Amino acid sequence: MAKSRVIGLDIGTTHVRATEVEFGRGGPSVTGEAAVTNFGEVALPAGAVRECEVAEPETVASALRQLWVQAKFSTKDVVVGVGNQRVIVRDLDLPWLPRAQIRTSLPFQVQGMLPVAVEDTVLDYVPTSTYAGEHGAMMRGLLVAATKETVRANIAAVERAGLKPVMVDLDALALARVMSRGDAQGRTVGVVDVGARATTIVIIADGVPRLVRMLPTGGDDVTDAVASAMSISLPDADRLKRELGVGYGAAPELAEAAESVLTVTTNLVESVRNTFVYYASSNPGAAAELIMLTGGGCQLPGLGQYLSSATRLPVALGQPLSTMAVRAPGAPKAFAERQHSLAVSLGLAFGVAA
Template sequence: MAKTRVIGLDIGTTQVRATEVELSAGRGGRGGQPTLLRAGEVPLPFGAVRDGEVSEPSTVGTAIKQLWSQQKFSHKNVVIGIGNQRVVVRELDLPAMPLPELKASLPFQVQDLLPVAVEDAILDYLPTGSRAGEHGPVVSGLLVAATKDTVRANIAAVRAAGLRPVSVDLSAFALARALPAVSDDVHTVALVDIGARVTTVVIVANGVPSLVRLLPTGGQDATDAVQQALNVPTVEAEALKRQIGFGYATAPEHDAAARALATATTSLVESIRNTFVYYAASHPGAAAQAVYLTGGASQLPGLGQYLSSASRLPVTLGQPLGSVALGRGAALDGRLAEEQHRLAVSVGLAMGAAA
């Protein structure tokens, strides 16, 4: 049985994370459960990544080098994730044709749908279904358009670290691979990955991403709100944020911080809930039935309960390690299971090679 080791690299606003997964392919290209071999993260200096986009490739490259030195990954080929406000993802129906031809036709099909010129964007398309249209068969799917500058900045950071980018994938699609949550009773789920500056919402129906929304806010915005309300250092504001949480009684001296945190959290939850409402309205009878939270900012005390109350859906913490076996080295890391919600994107990026 052939085995391939793939490394997924997730460049966030405050951390770079990477996961090495071993994939097995038997006869017919079908393999068994992937095995996680190594995983780790390294913090990024403030400003190295802004709004989910690399602004200082050399600084990010240095952090990636440090991560490779710490974790001893077996090679230097990586799959990179992208997902920020300069990535457009929208539902799009197109005339049915073989997928290579369909992708080749995208520049002519979508030039009037994008906020940037087609020549400045990298285009892709994920088919999600088909139906009979008025003028013949139609393919339904998701159009992905990323500005070339965004992709180039990530690639520059990876190359600055001495690594080789072998492919670029949408972080939202990685989430859908890392968190398979379809069961006999639950067919449609919402995956919500809350990062520092970007929150990714993916609606997955019968195992296929059906809607993607990239929201321009995250956990760091809540920290900023506390910091500005109290005029304290960011480190202190972050600690206060996690101490106070959302929806809990607070001491009088923390009232100002609690109000600021509540305003920021409410705004984020409303944006997430509105995405669920939009999907339910545009897909009658197929609304999300459950929510899975991941991301470094998903652990704010009370956030899950508030999102559940606002959306009237069960909300649980995503378990990306449930989709992989743990290698001996990974199993020895006691932190891994506790912090796996932070690894969902990098796990899914690595698993993309088996898709």
């Protein structure tokens, strides 16, 4: 196929990030050629995005316009991500149908299964396997149901910025897409993406997402706890938490701050651990072999070691750029150092070939 470029747009709580990826032969596949040709990010003011959902469309649109001016992307077509507690992802078995018919029949198949009215949701289905049922071929997969309000809020900001959303995708599926390349092929791996206000967990087996869970805790919750404990500003608290890390010794005058870091992080790690325990018990002999950390909050010193100890699994920082070239402006080293924060926007770009 001819080369094509796709831009993945990640609207986070604290930043908007966009990554432009050029695909060659094979398109956006597990083994296809890919190169990052551009990247940019712009900080968002507090409150513009709340609980991972756009609350102030014009504020976010202004940041997006600034991002496009600064980065000089080649197109205004974007793949937009969504992912918060109002996006439901659950296991669902269905009679086998062609892909087009699945979408048509989903509203009827899931009537009564969701905590919100079907007509108020945007539905998708991700088949993960097939098997022979009592009455014919069956599909096992993941049902994705996002409230229309959540999707509309993101789309409204994007369109106000003069951009064109060509696809809306779940952040967790974007992570699975980009993190299942390279050494992860053929393995069962877990991705833990620690954002500012939410943590997304996706377990991938042979390149297929098998479990998705979203937790309402992220790096900014640790910052808030430190700020409250020490009565300091949020920027100072953010710097202090990174100096302290988790599980390290602290000077007596910083003991309260260290304890607050540990308390929030322990609750988060315990929830992550329980997710992996549940998956292992539901899939005997096929538990996750490795955890990869991504997201802006994943670089808290000691987090990886703490998570590894709790789950008894090796933990590594995700390296989404390891399977592709970097031809973006700026030093490749700079991109490599911040690639943990690029995972979602990269994965969104892999969702569609322009």
